[in-house]
Amino acid sequence: MKVFNSFSDCDAILWNSMLASCAQNGSVDEALGIFCQMLQAGVRPVPVTFSSLLPACGNLALSRLGKQLHAYLIRARFNDNIFISSSLIDMYCKCGNVSIARCVNGIQPPDVVSWTAMIMGYALHGPGTEDFVLFERMELGNVNPNHITFVAVLTACSHAGFVDRGWKCFNSMSHYGIVPSLEHCATLADTLGRAGELDEAYNFIFEMKIKPTSSVWSTLLRACRVDKNTILAEEVAKRIFELEPRSMGSHVILSNMYSASGRWNEVAHLRKSIRNKGIKKEPACSWIEVKNKLYCFVAHDKSHPRYDNIDAMKVYSEEMIRQGYVLNGDVLHDIEEEQNRDVLCGPSEKLAIVFGIISTPPGTTIHVMKNLRVCVDCHMTTKFISKIVAREIVVRDVNRFHHFKDGNCSYGDFW
Numbered sequence: 001m002k003v004f005n006s007f008s009d010c011d012a013i014l015w016n017s018m019l020a021s022c023a024q025n026g027s028v029d030e031a032l033g034i035f036c037q038m039l040q041a042g043v044r045p046v047p048v049t050f051s052s053l054l055p056a057c058g059n060l061a062l063s064r065l066g067k068q069l070h071a072y073l074i075r076a077r078f079n080d081n082i083f084i085s086s087s088l089i090d091m092y093c094k095c096g097n098v099s100i101a102r103c104v105n106g107i108q109p110p111d112v113v114s115w116t117a118m119i120m121g122y123a124l125h126g127p128g129t130e131d132f133v134l135f136e137r138m139e140l141g142n143v144n145p146n147h148i149t150f151v152a153v154l155t156a157c158s159h160a161g162f163v164d165r166g167w168k169c170f171n172s173m174s175h176y177g178i179v180p181s182l183e184h185c186a187t188l189a190d191t192l193g194r195a196g197e198l199d200e201a202y203n204f205i206f207e208m209k210i211k212p213t214s215s216v217w218s219t220l221l222r223a224c225r226v227d228k229n230t231i232l233a234e235e236v237a238k239r240i241f242e243l244e245p246r247s248m249g250s251h252v253i254l255s256n257m258y259s260a261s262g263r264w265n266e267v268a269h270l271r272k273s274i275r276n277k278g279i280k281k282e283p284a285c286s287w288i289e290v291k292n293k294l295y296c297f298v299a300h301d302k303s304h305p306r307y308d309n310i311d312a313m314k315v316y317s318e319e320m321i322r323q324g325y326v327l328n329g330d331v332l333h334d335i336e337e338e339q340n341r342d343v344l345c346g347p348s349e350k351l352a353i354v355f356g357i358i359s360t361p362p363g364t365t366i367h368v369m370k371n372l373r374v375c376v377d378c379h380m381t382t383k384f385i386s387k388i389v390a391r392e393i394v395v396r397d398v399n400r401f402h403h404f405k406d407g408n409c410s411y412g413d414f415w
Contacts, residue, residue, distance in 0.1 A: 012043050020052040028056045032065075047081045054087040058094030061369045061396060064292060066091045086113040093121030096367050096394045096401055112138075116149040123156035125401045126410030131156035132165065147178050154187040158194055159400060161414055166191040186216040193223025194414075198232055214244035221253055230257050248279045286348035286370040290359045297351040310354045320384040327377060347378050349395055357389055366393045373397050383407050 004010070004018045015038040022031035031053060038045065050073060057066035070088060073079045079088075085104055092101035098121050110118070115138040122131045135153055138145065145153075150173050157166035170188050173180055185208050192201035201220050205212050217240045224233035233254060240250045251274050258266040287296045297304065304310070349370045356366040374382075374397045386393045387407035395402045403410035 010041070010043070012046060015041075015043050016046065016049050016052070019049060023052045023056040026056075026059075028060055028062070031056060045076070045078075047078060047084050050078065050084050051087050054084075054091040058091035060294075061095050061287075061367065062289060062294070063092075063095035063097060063367070064289060066095060082111055082114065085110070086117050089114055089117040089121065093117065093124065094396075096125075096396060098122060098125050109141075110143075112143050112146055112149065115143060116146070116152050119149065120152035120155065123152055123159055126159070126403060144176055145178075147173075147181060147184070150178065151183050151187060154184060154191065158187055158191040159411065159414075161191075161195045163191060163195045163197060180210075182210050182213065182216065185210060185212070186219060189216055190219040190223075193220045194226070196223075196227055198223060198227060198229055202232065202236070214240045214247055214250070217243070218247070218250060221250055225253050225257055228257070228260070230261055230263075233257055246277055246279050248274070248281050251279065252281070282372065284348045284370070284372050286352040286368055288352045288356050288366070288368050290356060295352070295355060297348045297355070299348050301348065301351060304351075304355070306355065306358070309358050310351060316354070316385060316388055319388050320381065323384060323388075325380065325384050347375070349374065349378055349397075350381060353382065353385060353393060353395075357385075357391070362389075363391065366391060368393070368395045370395065370397045373399055374402060379409065379413075383409055 001018070004014065007014060015034065019031050019034045019038070022028075022034060035045070035049070035053060038049075050069060053069055054066060057063070057069065066088075070079070073084060073088075078084055088104045089101045092098070092104065101118060101121050115134065119131050119134050119138075122134065131153060135145070135149075138149075150169060153169050154166055157163070157169060166188055170180065170184065173184070185205075189201050189205050192198075192204060198220070201223065205216055205220060208216075217236050221233055221236045221240065224230070224236060237250055237254045240247055244250075251270055255267050255270040258264070258270065284299045285296060287294055289295075295304070301307075349368050352368045353366055356364075356368065360366070374395060379402065382393055382395060382402070382404045384407065386404035390406075393404040395404070401410070
């Protein structure tokens with residue numbers, strides 16, 4: 001910024017370089033400020049300007065801002081640019097608006113980037129066959145998939161539990177001259193693990209031609225937790241700790257599994273190991289956009305000016321219990337996922353959801369983003385709340401989108 005500000009007369013390249021740098025480093029406000037200054041200086045934006053700004057809006061789920069940029073693109077007649085169209089598709093998908101993204105995709109004949117962005121968008125929003133329909137249409141349109149396309153299709157298989165399709169997709173990559181990368185292998189391993197094929201997933205990872213990283217083994221460890229396979233989890237965790245001794249998530253998952261099976265000596269040993277290594281977990285944080293303003297919440301946050309109003313919504317907790325809600329036992333000893341016996345006023349996404357309910361008109365869809373994975377109890381709670389308040393609640397966590405409506409989740413509890 002100092003170097004940039006030292007120039008008295010900046011050309012379009014300098015403006016866009018600075019704007020892109022801010023956007024890529026998460027400084028979205030600064031990037032927007034530069035965009036406004038650029039317009040005031042009479043410098044006309046170019047396609048790369050929006051290819052930098054739109055992904056930033058998507059990553060922070062700033063849908064209103066993304067729509068404003070889209071409106072500018074239409075007025076400036078930039079919306080027929082294929083690179084910008086792909087950025088718009090990606091932005092709308094990441095903001096939870098797949099239907100709008102699909103409309104953008106229909107503006108002109110899409111290229112491989114547009115197809116891939118749309119396939120990944122559907123993959124992240126719930127299991128279904130739309131991903132595979134798009135993939136087949138892409139091939140029929142003589143657009144060859146690239147390595148990222150196969151990551152998107154394999155992700156769809158993982159989220160939907162389609163093992164056979166996952167293997168078929170993985171094996172078909174060679175027909176396009178694509179050699180499976182670590183990401184492809186990790187996604188297929190996740191597909192197998194999430195479908196309960198733990199032994200097959202273990203053998204696949206063990207026999208990979210590419211040396212597996214700790215993140216690849218971690219996909220299997222999470223699957224072991226779901227299937228309560230502690231014996232295999234111990235073996236997998238051992239391999240993770242050899243590759244990444246300070247893996248907080250792996251320590252936590254194994255600790256939780258020991259807790260669930262009453263092995264308290266092992267729990268104490270792991271927690272001591274965490275303290276000795278000085279490992280600290282990433283704080284849970286959720287945010288929601290209401291009336292052009294972004295509100296951020298952390299676990300058990302009582303600092304918000306309207307916390308008393310949020311706390312007053314414990315009436316929802318009472319109604320949930322009457323309808324059959326039972327606190328998930330894992331929450332009581334979970335040291336990664338947020339802990340609280342209070343149904344609504346502990347975890348960050350619950351605070352954000354309740355704030356969204358009391359701050360928007362009835363019937364408004366609630367969009368909440370979270371930096372970590374949604375825990376089982378929060379998932380169950382949100383299902384109940386969506387039914388009680390008769391609203392759709394969309395939660396984007398670190399892995400995917402969850403669409404809650406009428407007490408159901410778009411993933412059918414397979415997530």
